[in-house]
Amino acid sequence: MEEIEPIADKVTSYFYALLFLRHPDLRSLFPAAMDTQRDRILKALLTAAEHIDNTDVLVEYLQNLGRGHRKYGTRPEHYPAVGEALIGALSSHATDSWGEECQAAWVRTYTTISQIMIDAAAADELRAPAWWYAEVVAHELRTPDIAVITVRPDQPYPFLAGQYAGVETPWWPRVWRHYSFASAPRADGLLSFHVKAVPAGWVSNALVHRARPGDVLRLGPPTGSMTVDHTTRSGLLCVGGGTGIAPIKALVEDVAEHGARRSVEVFYGARTDIDLYDIDTMLRLQQAHPWLSVRPFIDAEAHRQLPDAVREFGPWYEYDAYLSGPPGMIRSGVHALRDTGVPVSRIRHDSVEELVAAGS
Numbered sequence: 167m168e169e170i171e172p173i174a175d176k177v178t179s180y181f182y183a184l185l186f187l188r189h190p191d192l193r194s195l196f197p198a199a200m201d202t203q204r205d206r207i208l209k210a211l212l213t214a215a216e217h218i219d220n221t222d223v224l225v226e227y228l229q230n231l232g233r234g235h236r237k238y239g240t241r242p243e244h245y246p247a248v249g250e251a252l253i254g255a256l257s258s259h260a261t262d263s264w265g266e267e268c269q270a271a272w273v274r275t276y277t278t279i280s281q282i283m284i285d286a287a288a289a290d291e292l293r294a295p296a297w298w299y300a301e302v303v304a305h306e307l308r309t310p311d312i313a314v315i316t317v318r319p320d321q322p323y324p325f326l327a328g329q330y331a332g333v334e335t336p337w338w339p340r341v342w343r344h345y346s347f348a349s350a351p352r353a354d355g356l357l358s359f360h361v362k363a364v365p366a367g368w369v370s371n372a373l374v375h376r377a378r379p380g381d382v383l384r385l386g387p388p389t390g391s392m393t394v395d396h397t398t399r400s401g402l403l404c405v406g407g408g409t410g411i412a413p414i415k416a417l418v419e420d421v422a423e424h425g426a427r428r429s430v431e432v433f434y435g436a437r438t439d440i441d442l443y444d445i446d447t448m449l450r451l452q453q454a455h456p457w458l459s460v461r462p463f464i465d466a467e468a469h470r471q472l473p474d475a476v477r478e479f480g481p482w483y484e485y486d487a488y489l490s491g492p493p494g495m496i497r498s499g500v501h502a503l504r505d506t507g508v509p510v511s512r513i514r515h516d517s518v519e520e521l522v523a524a525g526s
């Protein structure tokens with residue numbers, strides 16, 4: 167992987183060329199434009215390589231990946247085709263490290279990876295659909311480029327506050343982006359998302375500027391482990407940057423529903439006051455719940471970014487920390503929390519790799 171990483175782009179193009187030349191029928195499972203798709207397989211391999219010594223994390227990651235592939239129409243018989251193209255691409259680019267032993271190790275690794283994914287998908291097939299249709303029932307433009315979208319799934323959609331799901335729009339088939347649920351599970355079964363239209367973001371622009379009530383989206387299964395541990399009564403420190411406030415709001419509602427008296431401290435940061443689009447909702451929640459404190463920060467006024475503010479108000483070592491926002495905020499947020507004595511095991515956030523994919 168070390169040899170491949172610097173030329174990742176070349177290797178992935180070669181991989182897809184091999185795959186589609188040998189199996190043209192598989193092309194229709196992928197989006198028309200392959201730009202973001204292209205680096206996903208390599209990111210997945212790099213993530214797997216990073217956790218190679220941590221079996222529990224690795225297996226959970228791969229099981230999730232296997233379940234998540236059901237919505238793309240992936241079948242067990244597709245795995246060998248991908249494996250051959252992958253090994254073909256790796257062997258012709260990792261020329262310094264490739265040899266018989268290396269090839270045997272990759273065949274074993276790929277066989278294990280695919281078996282875990284196939285088994286997880288098969289088990290999931292018995293209890294959940296591959297995807298859900300969800301009709302847009304409300305579309306509220308909060309700023310010129312941020313919308314709060316509420317949808318009604320066609321079948322019950324069980325999930326936990328703090329999780330996220332893949333979303334596909336009817337305008338860009340097979341292009342999926344992740345969004346967090348912006349509310350805890352509701353009695354009426356509706357789900358909501360906060361979407362910011364980002365430059366050249368196909369899905370985000372379609373959702374913000376094109377989607378209207380009556381349009382039907384597809385949702386993948388709920389995923390993510392940034393959920394509340396209801397077996398402890400520790401306080402929650404929640405840091406939400408920009409639309410990263412969406413799952414934080416869901417977590418606050420979740421704590422409220424469980425009725426536990428736990429202190430919840432929310433730091434909500436945005437670039438400008440307009441970007442602090444959900445502050446009214448957060449302040450209303452604060453008024454309703456004496457255990458909740460919400461501190462808004464606007465970069466330009468505070469002359470500092472969100473993690474610096476969190477550090478200033480610490481120490482936080484008695485809290486479970488939840489971080490949600492752009493990858494840079496998560497990285498410096500983790501540093502800031504570790505500096506103030508919060509153990510890594512008590513810091514939760516979605517994987518930065520997933521968030522990078524979610525940004526477009």
Ligand SMILES: NC(=O)C1=CN([C@@H]2O[C@H](COP(=O)(O)OP(=O)(O)OC[C@H]3O[C@@H](n4cnc5c(N)ncnc54)[C@H](O)[C@@H]3O)[C@@H](O)[C@H]2O)C=CC1
Pocket residue numbers: 344345346347359360361362406407408409410411412413435436437438441465470471472473490491492493494495498499521522524525
């Ligand atoms: N829409 C959703 O459901 C969710 C979105 N996200 C992610 O949240 C992000 C939201 O984007 P925007 O609203 O444009 O946020 P943004 O880029 O405007 O940043 C929001 C705030 O985070 C802090 N921040 C940003 N970059 C930082 C850095 N490098 N170091 C320290 N602090 C930093 C700043 O205080 C900034 O005001 C996207 O990356 C998105 O993928 C995360 C979870 C859920």
